[in-house]
Amino acid sequence: MNTIHPTAVIGDDVELGDNNYVGPYCYLTGYLTVGDNNRFESHCAVGTRPEHTQHWHKDGRTIIGDGGIFREHTSIHAAMTDGLTRVDNDVIMLRGAHVAHDCVIEEGVTLSCDATILGHVHVMKGSNCGTGCKIHQYQVVGSWSMIGMGCIVPKKSKLEPGQTWVGNPARRLKTNMYALDKLNVDEYDLIEETARWTQLVKNHGL
Amino acid sequence: MNTIHPTAVIGDDVELGDNNYVGPYCYLTGYLTVGDNNRFESHCAVGTRPEHTQHWHKDGRTIIGDGGIFREHTSIHAAMTDGLTRVDNDVIMLRGAHVAHDCVIEEGVTLSCDATILGHVHVMKGSNCGTGCKIHQYQVVGSWSMIGMGCIVPKKSKLEPGQTWVGNPARRLKTNMYALDKLNVDEYDLIEETARWTQLVKNHGL
Amino acid sequence: MNTIHPTAVIGDDVELGDNNYVGPYCYLTGYLTVGDNNRFESHCAVGTRPEHTQHWHKDGRTIIGDGGIFREHTSIHAAMTDGLTRVDNDVIMLRGAHVAHDCVIEEGVTLSCDATILGHVHVMKGSNCGTGCKIHQYQVVGSWSMIGMGCIVPKKSKLEPGQTWVGNPARRLKTNMYALDKLNVDEYDLIEETARWTQLVKNHGL
Numbered sequence: 162m163n164t165i166h167p168t169a170v171i172g173d174d175v176e177l178g179d180n181n182y183v184g185p186y187c188y189l190t191g192y193l194t195v196g197d198n199n200r201f202e203s204h205c206a207v208g209t210r211p212e213h214t215q216h217w218h219k220d221g222r223t224i225i226g227d228g229g230i231f232r233e234h235t236s237i238h239a240a241m242t243d244g245l246t247r248v249d250n251d252v253i254m255l256r257g258a259h260v261a262h263d264c265v266i267e268e269g270v271t272l273s274c275d276a277t278i279l280g281h282v283h284v285m286k287g288s289n290c291g292t293g294c295k296i297h298q299y300q301v302v303g304s305w306s307m308i309g310m311g312c313i314v315p316k317k318s319k320l321e322p323g324q325t326w327v328g329n330p331a332r333r334l335k336t337n338m339y340a341l342d343k344l345n346v347d348e349y350d351l352i353e354e355t356a357r358w359t360q361l362v363k364n365h366g367l
Numbered sequence: 368m369n370t371i372h373p374t375a376v377i378g379d380d381v382e383l384g385d386n387n388y389v390g391p392y393c394y395l396t397g398y399l400t401v402g403d404n405n406r407f408e409s410h411c412a413v414g415t416r417p418e419h420t421q422h423w424h425k426d427g428r429t430i431i432g433d434g435g436i437f438r439e440h441t442s443i444h445a446a447m448t449d450g451l452t453r454v455d456n457d458v459i460m461l462r463g464a465h466v467a468h469d470c471v472i473e474e475g476v477t478l479s480c481d482a483t484i485l486g487h488v489h490v491m492k493g494s495n496c497g498t499g500c501k502i503h504q505y506q507v508v509g510s511w512s513m514i515g516m517g518c519i520v521p522k523k524s525k526l527e528p529g530q531t532w533v534g535n536p537a538r539r540l541k542t543n544m545y546a547l548d549k550l551n552v553d554e555y556d557l558i559e560e561t562a563r564w565t566q567l568v569k570n571h572g573l
Numbered sequence: 574m575n576t577i578h579p580t581a582v583i584g585d586d587v588e589l590g591d592n593n594y595v596g597p598y599c600y601l602t603g604y605l606t607v608g609d610n611n612r613f614e615s616h617c618a619v620g621t622r623p624e625h626t627q628h629w630h631k632d633g634r635t636i637i638g639d640g641g642i643f644r645e646h647t648s649i650h651a652a653m654t655d656g657l658t659r660v661d662n663d664v665i666m667l668r669g670a671h672v673a674h675d676c677v678i679e680e681g682v683t684l685s686c687d688a689t690i691l692g693h694v695h696v697m698k699g700s701n702c703g704t705g706c707k708i709h710q711y712q713v714v715g716s717w718s719m720i721g722m723g724c725i726v727p728k729k730s731k732l733e734p735g736q737t738w739v740g741n742p743a744r745r746l747k748t749n750m751y752a753l754d755k756l757n758v759d760e761y762d763l764i765e766e767t768a769r770w771t772q773l774v775k776n777h778g779l
Contacts (some may be wrong), residue, residue: 392598412668418668423642465668481687501687
């Protein structure tokens, strides 16, 4: 059973799994599928139309997995026609974080307060996008990255897995040993994910 | 006819034109005039009081033109007494963007996600203020400017028309050929707008 | 008497003093105590749970003093168990500003638009945290500080009282004479507050 606050607005085409909490003033809309055990705190906008001049008036698809935490004033935009915005399991979006159209946010990613992930970005598993960071369209954030507080990531940055990035514009600070140790990542995992990242970067035309 | 979501709150002194969409949890208030064909997605606050210690409890005026797109969590503040906040036709404000009291946002301007335009700023036509940029009070952003993602524009910057700005603090990167070409701006247009910009800068005491 | 908009949601454990204004779509919840004469403009989330992986499902305590201004889309998080989030008298939070769990925001502090104060931060009296600034967890912002627009304050910065900080990462620009003069701060006040700041920095393990 889902717990839905009486002030929440949920569109007709939204499919909710089980055991979700949808708090006050949350707006879930469009062709949106939500898994189980998610918590939408308050004032969330999920599945709204893509921010793209050709798509102000078209609904697209959004899929959200299980176990996510979506805090106050967060937003997740639907994809453009034939696209898909995908937020995998156990993703945390802190207050004010934003995921734009056609993004993929993989398992276990944290988007801190006011982190902004622009259109078509792919954030690979276990990454942490810090408070107020901004990630340019079409970027691929490698697995287990740490994007520092206030870090501005332009199109040309190459965010290979397991690194820490800071500054405006982003520069590599160091290997993200904190995450690699905590998540028990060995060098074979890193090699595998770096290969996957390389392919994604190629697919994104970067 | 306007389409107004039942959860929207619209004040008694608000005048709405025709064919506007006002989505869930939008709050339109104060001495606010809205034209036609605008779309307020959700959780917008428009016409609220100026953020100024002398004006917490006074309503001011706001005028919005036609064809605007105002996405989730955007806000536009009314002017101080005898002032005017003006948002012209075809302005796009992406999720979380903010226009403070007594601003002028000219035709065709885009304010990207979380762009913050502080009090008394004048953004000239066709400019693009990037994701998370912050523009200091009383600035004048020249026509066809591109203010880059995360760019912080202090009071002393001189943003003449047709340029691209990046960094914290803002520095000029290059001529914004992308916009000038796309919008078919020739050198006479640029000279004219630069003259208008020079006058506005003078009026703003910069 | 308090003025509470019919769309506001106020939890059972919230205690409101007198003469507060709670505007549309405000959500006040948790073990929250609010003094007198505060204004919550719209879309505020106050007293919601701490953003901490161990505390998604636990309510904590929040105390707000008198005479505060809390604008659109602001948020204040409750403390973790046994902790306290404290916002003292005459605090101003402009649109989109955020105070995380277990913070102390002292009297007369202004948090400008989209300023983000992360967990366990202590902002000492009379400080001004500028538009879009980000303050790292456990920081202590000295009294009468000016944190500039877009300034990113990492953990290692030492923000002694009465200074102005700018940039990403933060660097000291100058003595904040504007505030010291305006607030009539003499050198004995500064010495006293610097001693208090030194003690707080030590308590915070910085």
